[in-house]
Amino acid sequence: MAANANGRVSMAANGGTGRNGLAKIHTEKKAEGICHDDSTPPVKAQTIDELHSLQKKKSAPTTPINGIQGPFSALSEEERHKQQLQSISASLASLTRETGPNVVKGDPAKQSETPRISHVSHHHVTPTISVSDSSLKFTHILYNLSPAELYEQAIKNEKGSFITSSGALATLSGAKTGRSPKDKRVVRDQTTEDDLWWGKGSPNIEMDEQTFLVNRERAVDYLNSLDKIFVNDQFLNWDPENRIKVRIVSARAYHSLFMHNMCIRPTPEELENFGTPDFTIYNAGQFPCNRYTHYMTSSTSIDLNLARREMVILGTQYAGEMKKGLFSVMHYLMPKRQILSLHSGCNMGKDGDVALFFGLSGTGKTTLSTDHNRYLIGDDEHCWSDSGVSNIEGGCYAKCIDLSREKEPDIWNAIKFGTVLENVVFDEHNREVDYTDKSVTENTRASYPIEYIPNAKIPCVASHPKNVILLACDAFGVLPPVSKLSLPQTMYHFISGYTALVAGTEEGIKEPQATFSACFGAAFIMLHPTKYAAMLASKMQKHGATGWLVNTGWSGGRYGSGSRIKLAYTRKIIDAIHSGCLLKADYKKTEVFGLEIPMEVEGVPSEILEPMNTWSDKKAYKETLQKLAGLFKKNFEVFVNHKIGKDNKLTEEILAAGPIY
Numbered sequence: 001m002a003a004n005a006n007g008r009v010s011m012a013a014n015g016g017t018g019r020n021g022l023a024k025i026h027t028e029k030k031a032e033g034i035c036h037d038d039s040t041p042p043v044k045a046q047t048i049d050e051l052h053s054l055q056k057k058k059s060a061p062t063t064p065i066n067g068i069q070g071p072f073s074a075l076s077e078e079e080r081h082k083q084q085l086q087s088i089s090a091s092l093a094s095l096t097r098e099t100g101p102n103v104v105k106g107d108p109a110k111q112s113e114t115p116r117i118s119h120v121s122h123h124h125v126t127p128t129i130s131v132s133d134s135s136l137k138f139t140h141i142l143y144n145l146s147p148a149e150l151y152e153q154a155i156k157n158e159k160g161s162f163i164t165s166s167g168a169l170a171t172l173s174g175a176k177t178g179r180s181p182k183d184k185r186v187v188r189d190q191t192t193e194d195d196l197w198w199g200k201g202s203p204n205i206e207m208d209e210q211t212f213l214v215n216r217e218r219a220v221d222y223l224n225s226l227d228k229i230f231v232n233d234q235f236l237n238w239d240p241e242n243r244i245k246v247r248i249v250s251a252r253a254y255h256s257l258f259m260h261n262m263c264i265r266p267t268p269e270e271l272e273n274f275g276t277p278d279f280t281i282y283n284a285g286q287f288p289c290n291r292y293t294h295y296m297t298s299s300t301s302i303d304l305n306l307a308r309r310e311m312v313i314l315g316t317q318y319a320g321e322m323k324k325g326l327f328s329v330m331h332y333l334m335p336k337r338q339i340l341s342l343h344s345g346c347n348m349g350k351d352g353d354v355a356l357f358f359g360l361s362g363t364g365k366t367t368l369s370t371d372h373n374r375y376l377i378g379d380d381e382h383c384w385s386d387s388g389v390s391n392i393e394g395g396c397y398a399k400c401i402d403l404s405r406e407k408e409p410d411i412w413n414a415i416k417f418g419t420v421l422e423n424v425v426f427d428e429h430n431r432e433v434d435y436t437d438k439s440v441t442e443n444t445r446a447s448y449p450i451e452y453i454p455n456a457k458i459p460c461v462a463s464h465p466k467n468v469i470l471l472a473c474d475a476f477g478v479l480p481p482v483s484k485l486s487l488p489q490t491m492y493h494f495i496s497g498y499t500a501l502v503a504g505t506e507e508g509i510k511e512p513q514a515t516f517s518a519c520f521g522a523a524f525i526m527l528h529p530t531k532y533a534a535m536l537a538s539k540m541q542k543h544g545a546t547g548w549l550v551n552t553g554w555s556g557g558r559y560g561s562g563s564r565i566k567l568a569y570t571r572k573i574i575d576a577i578h579s580g581c582l583l584k585a586d587y588k589k590t591e592v593f594g595l596e597i598p599m600e601v602e603g604v605p606s607e608i609l610e611p612m613n614t615w616s617d618k619k620a621y622k623e624t625l626q627k628l629a630g631l632f633k634k635n636f637e638v639f640v641n642h643k644i645g646k647d648n649k650l651t652e653e654i655l656a657a658g659p660i661y
């Protein structure tokens with residue numbers, strides 16, 4: 001231990017230990033005759049700059065540029081550095097100007113990094129007339145920075161970035177605080193024309209290749225016009241055989257830290273060997289699209305081009321667009337490999353039983369998959385292959401409106417250094433976050449690496465699910481808190497994807513609104529819903545999984561008169577599903593929806609299990625039930641002429657599994 005300010009007290013260098021195993025404290029003799037106020041040797045620095053240079057040890061950071069001498073280092077450090085920058089430069093190439101910008105690694109504020117320019121500044125084989133001023137300028141690349149570095153970048157350069165009292169980075173996402181599904185476009189070309197789901201109900205709004213390139217150029221030019229940009233090279237999918245390499249190019253430290261948390265973080269060795277990404281995002285969210293560009297209906301555009309393996313973001317800084325955009329890509333790539341992509345959370349019990357939690361935004365995937373008694377596999381995006389379930393992501397993205405330490409301790413404790421806190425309100429002095437404050441938005445969010453949840457299972461893979469839980473947040477208050485589903489019922493409800501949109505996650509939704517979103521994720525699926533449904537049915541059949549419908553929404557009346565089912569009760573219901581108790585309970589069948597509801601669930605008042613009991617106005621209950629049944633029927637009309645897989649019998653059973661009225 002170093003001397004204290006008076007230079008008199010220090011730990012014994014030889015580590016002599018005292019009573020409690022702690023090092024003993026010795027009192028040194030004062031140097032005789034000399035009037036020192038510091039008896040330790042002076043630091044080996046002559047200037048303050050030299051002192052600063054001593055502060056930072058050369059590390060093996062999450063970037064290969066400094067050359068970690070690993071098993072793959074056949075190339076010289078310089079070669080690798082050059083190759084990597086060339087790859088980034090190619091990513092940023094402006095299509096009309098043939099080459100990428102003059103990229104150079106490091107923060108322009110740090111002069112010492114500038115000499116690296118000489119290695120990479122001559123990508124142009126011959127100067128052509130297309131050379132523009134923009135290709136003469138340098139763009140500094142901040143490559144796979146660490147959270148600490150990203151904090152510094154955000155705080156220095158991005159308004160609204162602050163450290164909260166628990167160490168998280170509070171950020172503002174700007175004008176958009178939720179996703180913009182109406183502004184999402186997918187390039188329709190010869191391949192996607194046949195492969196994808198187009199038309200009514202589909203999330204895939206078409207754009208042509210040319211328009212995509214116009215927007216891409218706009219984004220790339222914007223990014224190249226900046227002095228520095230962030231590049232993240234990371235992975236998706238914990239299944240090593242189906243891992244996808246993604247590159248995220250963005251202008252904000254907030255976006256880079258968000259994706260650092262949400263995607264799988266490569267080891268230094270993996271990064272050294274990263275090579276060319278399978279998919280690239282250009283996030284120029286601060287810059288709008290041109291409203292006069294064909295297909296544009298606002299200044300926001302999120303454009304997906306599967307053939308080019310690229311996504312462009314203009315006019316929205318909401319970070320969730322990136323993670324959900326990549327999820328769309330997985331919904332295309334994985335089914336091609338016979339792997340089912342799932343908008344679900346996943347956890348595993350101590351005995352290895354696996355549960356999936358399907359549900360739309362705000363229905364409880366993150367909350368209920370984060371369970372202190374179970375291992376967390378992931379909170380939002382998974383793949384189900386022949387070898388089991390794997391998480392697509394490396395982090396979680398929790399809603400934090402009304403978050404409390406008591407109700408959700410694991411999520412609360414995950415909000416620490418490294419976590420991005422979006423759009424929350426905090427005390428200007430002590431930086432305590434007020435999670436009840438909706439001043440910026442109701443959709444406040446925390447993004448953290450999955451290992452911030454203490455019982456996360458790393459790697460995030462599990463065996464085949466035993467329970468498939470469909471979460472519906474019923475704003476009408478007529479669906480039972482829990483019902484056991486037959487396979488056809490599971491498929492009927494999976495294809496229907498009923499819930500209420502809860503305020504905030506999507507622009508323009510101010511209060512819960514009944515909605516149907518096929519596969520509990522219509523905004524992200526790329527193929528026709530029946531394709532995913534057929535895969536789910538055959539996997540559930542093969543592995544003997546049981547389906548459940550859990551209403552995490554209203555009870556005792558619709559939104560406005562009833563109240564949301566207590567999280568504590570929902571947790572008890574989920575516990576009973578996991579333990580197998582609920583499978584053995586006595587059931588009765590409800591009218592209209594024909595749902596099997598248990599007579600008892602441990603820890604839950606029995607009277608709430610039958611929704612009608614909780615309504616004082618029974619007539620209103622029956623009318624509301626009929627109304628919801630009608631909405632289900634109407635929604636399902638578009639699916640009645642579709643076969644689910646090759647099984648005619650199952651298709652008929654699914655059609656018969658809806659409400660009867």
Ligand SMILES: Nc1ncnc2c1ncn2[C@@H]1O[C@H](COP(=O)(O)OP(=O)(O)O)[C@@H](O)[C@H]1O
Pocket residue numbers: 359360361362363364365366367368379397398399400401552553564565566567568570
């Ligand atoms: N009975 C309930 N079950 C689940 N979540 C509930 C319940 N009641 C209130 N909530 C709240 O609803 C929100 C669910 O959000 P979240 O778990 O992030 O959903 P998702 O991950 O599906 O988007 C949380 O803020 C949670 O506290």
Ligand SMILES: C=C(OP(=O)(O)O)C(=O)O
Pocket residue numbers: 179320324360361362365366380397505
């Ligand atoms: C990030 C999102 O996911 P979820 O609300 O399902 O967690 C979203 O829908 O924008």
Ligand SMILES: [Ca+2]
Pocket residue numbers: 236262263322323326392393394
């Ligand atoms: Ca992701």
Ligand SMILES: [Mn+2]
Pocket residue numbers: 362365366367379380397398399
């Ligand atoms: Mn979630």
